[in-house]
Amino acid sequence: MGIDVKYQTGFVLSGGFIKGFAHLGAIQALIEHDIRPQIISATSAGALVGVLYADGNEPYQVLEFFEGLKFTDLTKLVLPTTGFFDLEELQEFLKSHLKRQRLELLPVPIVVTATDLDYGQTVLFREGEIASCVAASCCMPVLFSPIVIDGVHYVDGGVLMNLPVTPIREECHKIYAINVSPMPRPESKMNIINIAERTYHLMFRANAMKERALADVLIEPVNLSGFSNMDLEKADEIFKLGYQTAKAIIDN
Numbered sequence: 476m477g478i479d480v481k482y483q484t485g486f487v488l489s490g491g492f493i494k495g496f497a498h499l500g501a502i503q504a505l506i507e508h509d510i511r512p513q514i515i516s517a518t519s520a521g522a523l524v525g526v527l528y529a530d531g532n533e534p535y536q537v538l539e540f541f542e543g544l545k546f547t548d549l550t551k552l553v554l555p556t557t558g559f560f561d562l563e564e565l566q567e568f569l570k571s572h573l574k575r576q577r578l579e580l581l582p583v584p585i586v587v588t589a590t591d592l593d594y595g596q597t598v599l600f601r602e603g604e605i606a607s608c609v610a611a612s613c614c615m616p617v618l619f620s621p622i623v624i625d626g627v628h629y630v631d632g633g634v635l636m637n638l639p640v641t642p643i644r645e646e647c648h649k650i651y652a653i654n655v656s657p658m659p660r661p662e663s664k665m666n667i668i669n670i671a672e673r674t675y676h677l678m679f680r681a682n683a684m685k686e687r688a689l690a691d692v693l694i695e696p697v698n699l700s701g702f703s704n705m706d707l708e709k710a711d712e713i714f715k716l717g718y719q720t721a722k723a724i725i726d727n
Contacts, residue, residue: 488521495520546671588632652690
């Protein structure tokens with residue numbers, strides 16, 4: 476890091492599926508302490524809430540967009556050839572709620588991380604259609620069908636980089652990283668779904684270790700393990716837990 480960094484403050488938002496609503500609560504707490512991002516780097520669920528915030532909405536306004544929605548309102552069950560669900564509904568949701576439709580037009584710059592499934596590498600979207608880039612970043616393998624952009628198949632950015640600090644580290648003087656992917660010991664019985672989900676979480680947690688060390692301030696809500704990935708109806712509760720964690724860290 477040099478003295479000629481481009482941005483004073485950057486926010487990094489991890490993946491975490493439904494737990495991503497904790498990002499909004501944490502951002503709200505930071506804003507109340509007069510800490511706002513000049514750039515955002517985000518993966519998966521973090522990318523979803525990140526673009527809606529970067530488009531000029533306050534965290535509570537983003538939360539309101541999801542009021543009354545269920546998981547099935549944002550996804551569509553399909554014949555399981557490349558995934559059990561597709562994300563067309565999520566893309567339509569974004570298009571209908573965004574004032575701007577391309578990443579490069581957002582008032583707050585954002586870097587959206589996805590995984591190139593064809594070549595096995597991380598891809599950083601700094602420009603392009605928001606709906607397709609975010610869907611690509613959110614596309615958990617097997618659960619969702621890959622998103623195709625310009626002939627390339629993309630899946631969840633968290634596969635290789637679930638806490639993307641590196642993409643903006645050299646551009647920022649100070650980085651606040653919010654990681655909403657905790658790894659507590661499982662309390663439920665092991666079955667095929669739980670095993671698959673926990674395997675993903677282990678993979679995401681492992682690739683986030685180096686990134687966590689690169690952040691100046693790390694905010695990790697540790698009370699999110701009780702929420703199912705289908706608990707969209709509990710977004711407000713998850714928001715509050717993210718808010719409480721971030722407020723306690725900043726206050727101290």
